[in-house]
Amino acid sequence: MKALWLCRYDPVNTAFFGDAANSLKQFDLVVVQHLFMTGTAQFAHVVLPSSAFGEEEVSFTSSDRRIQLARQAIESPPGPIPAWEQIARVGRAMGADWSYKTAADVMDELGEVVPFYSGASHDNLAREYGRQWPCTKDRPLGTQFLFADGSGGRRFKFVPVPKPALEVSPKDFPFTLVFGHSLYYWNQNILIQHSETLKREYRILLLDYPDGFVEINTADAKALGIRDGEKIRLRAASGSAVAAARVTPEVRGGTIFVPFFVREVQKQILGRAHSGHQIMPVRVEKETT
Amino acid sequence: MKARILDSADVLKIVDLLRQQDCEVFAPFGGRGRDTCYDKVTDQNRDQIQIHLPNPYYPPKRFIFPHIERLMKIQRSDGGIQIEPTYREPKRAIFGIRSCDVAGIWHLDRFFMGRDYRDIYYEKRRKNMFLVNVACTDPARDIGEECFCVCADTGPAAREHFDLQLMDLGGGEFMAVAGTPAGEALFSAPFFRKGTEAHVAKRRAILGEVRKSFKPSTTSWFSAAIRHVSAGKIQEKTWEDIGRRCLECGGCTYVCPACTCFTVSDRQVGPDEVERVRIWDACALGGFTRMAGGHNPRRAVHDRRNRRFFRKLSHYFIQRELSMACVGCGRCAAVCHGDIGMPSVVEMIRRETAEVDKHEPVAR
Numbered sequence: 001m002k003a004l005w006l007c008r009y010d011p012v013n014t015a016f017f018g019d020a021a022n023s024l025k026q027f028d029l030v031v032v033q034h035l036f037m038t039g040t041a042q043f044a045h046v047v048l049p050s051s052a053f054g055e056e057e058v059s060f061t062s063s064d065r066r067i068q069l070a071r072q073a074i075e076s077p078p079g080p081i082p083a084w085e086q087i088a089r090v091g092r093a094m095g096a097d098w099s100y101k102t103a104a105d106v107m108d109e110l111g112e113v114v115p116f117y118s119g120a121s122h123d124n125l126a127r128e129y130g131r132q133w134p135c136t137k138d139r140p141l142g143t144q145f146l147f148a149d150g151s152g153g154r155r156f157k158f159v160p161v162p163k164p165a166l167e168v169s170p171k172d173f174p175f176t177l178v179f180g181h182s183l184y185y186w187n188q189n190i191l192i193q194h195s196e197t198l199k200r201e202y203r204i205l206l207l208d209y210p211d212g213f214v215e216i217n218t219a220d221a222k223a224l225g226i227r228d229g230e231k232i233r234l235r236a237a238s239g240s241a242v243a244a245a246r247v248t249p250e251v252r253g254g255t256i257f258v259p260f261f262v263r264e265v266q267k268q269i270l271g272r273a274h275s276g277h278q279i280m281p282v283r284v285e286k287e288t289t
Numbered sequence: 290m291k292a293r294i295l296d297s298a299d300v301l302k303i304v305d306l307l308r309q310q311d312c313e314v315f316a317p318f319g320g321r322g323r324d325t326c327y328d329k330v331t332d333q334n335r336d337q338i339q340i341h342l343p344n345p346y347y348p349p350k351r352f353i354f355p356h357i358e359r360l361m362k363i364q365r366s367d368g369g370i371q372i373e374p375t376y377r378e379p380k381r382a383i384f385g386i387r388s389c390d391v392a393g394i395w396h397l398d399r400f401f402m403g404r405d406y407r408d409i410y411y412e413k414r415r416k417n418m419f420l421v422n423v424a425c426t427d428p429a430r431d432i433g434e435e436c437f438c439v440c441a442d443t444g445p446a447a448r449e450h451f452d453l454q455l456m457d458l459g460g461g462e463f464m465a466v467a468g469t470p471a472g473e474a475l476f477s478a479p480f481f482r483k484g485t486e487a488h489v490a491k492r493r494a495i496l497g498e499v500r501k502s503f504k505p506s507t508t509s510w511f512s513a514a515i516r517h518v519s520a521g522k523i524q525e526k527t528w529e530d531i532g533r534r535c536l537e538c539g540g541c542t543y544v545c546p547a548c549t550c551f552t553v554s555d556r557q558v559g560p561d562e563v564e565r566v567r568i569w570d571a572c573a574l575g576g577f578t579r580m581a582g583g584h585n586p587r588r589a590v591h592d593r594r595n596r597r598f599f600r601k602l603s604h605y606f607i608q609r610e611l612s613m614a615c616v617g618c619g620r621c622a623a624v625c626h627g628d629i630g631m632p633s634v635v636e637m638i639r640r641e642t643a644e645v646d647k648h649e650p651v652a653r
Binding site: 126127128129196197200201203204207208 | 568576
């Protein structure tokens with residue numbers, strides 16, 4: 001791969017595993033369409049400023065399969081245009097016959113190419129909060145539940161997943177490290193940096209825990225003699241990391257929660273040969289400096 | 290209070306009258322599904338104004354107390370600093386504001402202007418605001434599952450604090466009631482006519498009937514809740530139960546027509562220019578109570594949650610603002626993902642007090 005085109009996607013800040021920043025450096029051409037100079041846009045050779053939500057008519061598909069139509073409410077400031085229009089213009093400049101006039105035209109073509117979007121015209125989407133795909137010509141109202149009739153061989157099949165054998169003894173590594181989203185994931189989200197109230201919360205977080213934090217249950221912390229804000233060392237078979245402890249009853253006993261944004265902890269503890277497993281046994285030690 | 294009758298077809302002429310007086314008019318519009326919102330009336334959208342519709346979630350208080358508002362501009366010039374306050378006093382009207390939201394604005398009035406310190410930014414906007422209240426009479430469209438204004442004593446028809454109140458009497462007629470001289474002045478328009486005793490009787494009958502269309506389960510045990518909150522009788526465990534269900538999103542505050550909290554922040558807007566803004570703030574957020582030194586007296590979520598309900602229900606505040614800081618609009622119940630809107634919390638408090646009340650007399 002030599003070139004990458006990213007449409008409103010910010011993997012440098014939002015891809016939890018892997019090293020997007022380093023990968024982007026290896027491309028000859030990176031094009032980023034976004035509203036803001038995101039972490040990813042810093043690595044781009046070309047940045048195309050695109051319209052914001054509410055400045056264009058556009059559809060979204062969310063993870064519950066819902067295709068929703070967002071209407072234009074205000075005009076864009078001069079300059080930014082809808083992302084689909086930027087792609088179409090580049091296409092035309094390269095000789096393609098892309099003569100869409102509106103986002104609805106693009107959606108109509110999507111419907112021709114993707115069978116389960118065939119009924120999802122803007123006209124149809126505008127009638128309700130959205131339609132869940134498959135939304136076809138003969139099922140224009142969409143499908144609330146997949147395989148609801150229970151027929152056919154296409155239902156989800158559940159298979160047991162073998163529990164990975166622990167490579168280490170739980171005696172030596174009594175805590176389980178859990179990676180996940182955090183309420184304090186804010187500093188990674190470019191939109192939240194533009195919200196005054198949430199920016200305040202973010203600044204406070206940095207004041208309280210300048211280097212990020214990992215969360216440990218109150219009872220566990222008490223047993224280990226760890227106080228809030230104190231540095232602790234997490235030791236796993238593959239590596240170790242030091243982080244500030246946030247002592248809170250919000251995490252279960254026996255677990256250490258690592259918010260995704262504390263990237264250093266993640267990198268150090270997973271070591272080089274990490275498998276991508278999100279759960280790993282660790283030991284907690286007080287870090288004495 | 291003087292009243293007049295007008296035809297349904299003429300109701301929107303009130304909007305026209307206000308607009309002719311160079312008034313920016315905001316009115317409710319329907320969207321898709323349950324979506325409704327207040328928007329500025331223009332020549333294009335004037336005919337789409339809805340009289341009967343579910344109350345928009347984003348409360349109209351923002352036309353007096355904006356979500357975000359510049360307070361002053363600070364500029365560096367000629368080696369000095371220039372500070373210039375930004376006052377805005379647009380002539381505005383809210384058409385179709387529900388009775389609960391009228392009560393919300395009255396609560397804000399008491400908070401911002403009711404005592405020694407008067408908030409000049411609020412006052413300037415407020416004195417130029419004209420409120421056209423619409424009483425909720427359509428059980429199918431006006432009154433939602435979560436509405437409990439009858440319990441909060443704010444609706445379905447406001448008794449005061451509006452300039453003009455409209456009520457659909459059915460049969461193609463509306464009754465307009467003037468709440469202020471400014472409201473009464475509108476009655477000189479030709480489409481208003483005098484009413485009869487029959488109209489007044491009809492209004493009374495409709496109100497009596499509408500009161501019955503509220504969901505019985507939304508009847509809150511406010512009185513018990515107020516008594517127990519005021520006396521500090523709520524057990525820590527109940528607050529913890531409530532706090533555990535809070536996701537700290539602040540949604541309840543942003544839809545509340547009676548919440549008054551704000552924070553103040555400075556932000557750079559030009560190379561030599563900073564603006565000071567005030568922004569709605571939410572007690573659910575950790576930063577709301579954190580001190581500059583790092584100590585947060587209400588660090589645990591439930592400590593911040595009980596703060597919300599103290600503020601809304603405690604006798605101390607009711608005495609100060611002359612109304613409790615809950616107007617029964619039900620928005621918090623509709624938006625809360627943890628189901629700890631006001632009706633649920635009052636219910637949890639009621640259950641707890643029922644537990645406490647179980648003490649048996651000792652027969653000795």
